[in-house]
Amino acid sequence: xxxxxTLINGCLLGGLYGLVGLGLSINFGTMRVVHLAHGDLIVLAxxxxxxxxxxxxIPPLAAAALVVPVMFGVGWALQHLIVQPSLxxxxxxxxxxxxxxxxxxxxxxxxxLQNVLLRYATADARTLQSSLASSGVTLGAITIPxxxxxxxxxxxxxLGLLLLGLGRTALGRALRATSDDLDTxxxxxxxxxxxYGLAAGISAATxxxxxxxxxxxxTFYPSTGSEVLLVAFEVVVVGGLGSLVGTFLGGLLLASAQxxxxxxxxxxxxxxxxxxxxxxxLVFRPQGLLPRTAP
Amino acid sequence: MTSRxxxxxxxAITAALVIILVACPAWGSDGARATLIVFAYYAGLxxxxxxxxxxxxxxxxxxxxxxxxxxxxxxxxxxxLGLGMWPSFALAAVVAGALAxxxxxxxxxxxxxxxxxxxxxxxxxFRLAVGNSAYLGNASGMFIRPARTVDPWTVYYLAIxxxxxxxxxxxxxxxxxxxxxxxxxxxxxxxxxGLGVHVWRLKLLAFVVAAxxxxxVAALITVQTPFIQPNAAFSIEWSASASFMVVVGGLGTVEGPLxxAAVYVVLQDMLGATGEIHLIVLGAVSVVVMxxxxxxxxxxxxxxxxWTLFPVARHPPRVxxxxxxxxxxx
Numbered sequence: 340x341x342x343x344x345t346l347i348n349g350c351l352l353g354g355l356y357g358l359v360g361l362g363l364s365i366n367f368g369t370m371r372v373v374h375l376a377h378g379d380l381i382v383l384a385x386x387x388x389x390x391x392x393x394x395x396x397i398p399p400l401a402a403a404a405l406v407v408p409v410m411f412g413v414g415w416a417l418q419h420l421i422v423q424p425s426l427x428x429x430x431x432x433x434x435x436x437x438x439x440x441x442x443x444x445x446x447x448x449x450x451x452l453q454n455v456l457l458r459y460a461t462a463d464a465r466t467l468q469s470s471l472a473s474s475g476v477t478l479g480a481i482t483i484p485x486x487x488x489x490x491x492x493x494x495x496x497x498l499g500l501l502l503l504g505l506g507r508t509a510l511g512r513a514l515r516a517t518s519d520d521l522d523t524x525x526x527x528x529x530x531x532x533x534x535y536g537l538a539a540g541i542s543a544a545t546x547x548x549x550x551x552x553x554x555x556x557x558t559f560y561p562s563t564g565s566e567v568l569l570v571a572f573e574v575v576v577v578g579g580l581g582s583l584v585g586t587f588l589g590g591l592l593l594a595s596a597q598x599x600x601x602x603x604x605x606x607x608x609x610x611x612x613x614x615x616x617x618x619x620x621l622v623f624r625p626q627g628l629l630p631r632t633a634p
Numbered sequence: 635m636t637s638r639x640x641x642x643x644x645x646a647i648t649a650a651l652v653i654i655l656v657a658c659p660a661w662g663s664d665g666a667r668a669t670l671i672v673f674a675y676y677a678g679l680x681x682x683x684x685x686x687x688x689x690x691x692x693x694x695x696x697x698x699x700x701x702x703x704x705x706x707x708x709x710x711x712x713x714x715l716g717l718g719m720w721p722s723f724a725l726a727a728v729v730a731g732a733l734a735x736x737x738x739x740x741x742x743x744x745x746x747x748x749x750x751x752x753x754x755x756x757x758x759x760f761r762l763a764v765g766n767s768a769y770l771g772n773a774s775g776m777f778i779r780p781a782r783t784v785d786p787w788t789v790y791y792l793a794i795x796x797x798x799x800x801x802x803x804x805x806x807x808x809x810x811x812x813x814x815x816x817x818x819x820x821x822x823x824x825x826x827x828g829l830g831v832h833v834w835r836l837k838l839l840a841f842v843v844a845a846x847x848x849x850x851v852a853a854l855i856t857v858q859t860p861f862i863q864p865n866a867a868f869s870i871e872w873s874a875s876a877s878f879m880v881v882v883g884g885l886g887t888v889e890g891p892l893x894x895a896a897v898y899v900v901l902q903d904m905l906g907a908t909g910e911i912h913l914i915v916l917g918a919v920s921v922v923v924m925x926x927x928x929x930x931x932x933x934x935x936x937x938x939x940x941w942t943l944f945p946v947a948r949h950p951p952r953v954x955x956x957x958x959x960x961x962x963x964x
Contacts, residue, residue, distance in 0.1 A: 373748060
């Protein structure tokens, strides 16, 4: 019975992991940039909620709703000020095969964010105090924390919104066109810079949602940003590059692997078990669960 | 600098630098010695990162794997198995190089940025595994008692010798056929493959060489400390400092990592070795350099003034007069 409870918890937490991965996936899908500060943006959102909005007396739900547009703006601004200019450096033959510039600048942003948080928000553990974290839903012999249900529901809702937005709207079509064929998209009057800014904004907005859930689900520190980036990366690799649904499923698999590792081997093996499952996927199914399906 | 005099001048400058370093006991204090040891190991680390990112097109944030493995090889060899300091030192290169084969085979399945993070993930696996191992002292790590009796000047000569050897290794590699092939891969992987370059094999070779070199750097650091702990040894900060030094000094040049390491050591001295301000400055400077002068300090000197110290760049046989001959590495 305890094993079933662990599995259910894993799948539910997987909703949050999937959401974390979606942000990285959108960024990479549109502009082929692995945004190394994605984890830190999520943690930044969590700090913004817990240290700025909640102490200011804004009710948690309203505060959470406020985090998302703010993070959209942060992502959009970061894209235009730092990431976009580095993309122009990709064609410079003196700068290492093109992948280096965006990696260096996003890694630099990650270092700055993480250490600014460490300096000004200290290394103390933080979490969002709410009734969600302490309550649970009981089904027979199984008790599930309410917050995990919220993680899953919100994660799934975000996936649905993204699929609808990318699949059914004109803006989504323009984004996908930019991703599939930059030159043709440009010929059709799509401004790639605008699309990249939009993608970075959407990615950071999903990060804002993930940050709120992170704050409600667990304790976090400035260094949590690196852990979250690795989670995002693992989820994307397991799910299969280029598939949002795959990414989400990857989140379920990774979270289940971590919780099963903790269940059988002890809490200190949770991360390690997750990592090893991901490396196993890389050995036996390097294309991931659902590679390159829609959209 | 295209004439024959340039060759002599380069040799003279290089020789002068080497003599100044070797004669350090004659002019340097203990403080200078300590600073130069730190400079040497950071320069060695950066040199190896540059071999990957600047020449093999492998941008990685996972070199801390080989810092950790090299350091723990020395620690286990000298402290646990009683193999002696210097055999353990050499073994660090062997173990790191050997581990690079399966790690490379696995992580090369990922491309570009995903390779960079994938290698970081492998380093995390080892950090967590070592932290869970009682034999290796868990998260609190272990002391290397035999290393305490090593004379500091011995460590100094070891550091300088290792740095010179690593620079020489890179120069010789780049001047060989494999070096040309590596640079071809970096500049146009598909075209290189089309011309018959064994892309995968050469990248793996570069990965193994860089791992072995980084393993030696790690052994040196561990002898000097003499203490090792998984969270510090497998820390992402090794890759952060390596990428900083290479980007600021100049990617894809042999001089770049040396200049970058000098800048790094000076900054560390000014801002304190640990602490947030140091890392904030490192992060911010790498962003600014990448956006404003992406070829770093040496790239700037080369583009504007045509200065290079190590002759590894390749020029097309006939170049129109007045063009910037020295501006592009191969």
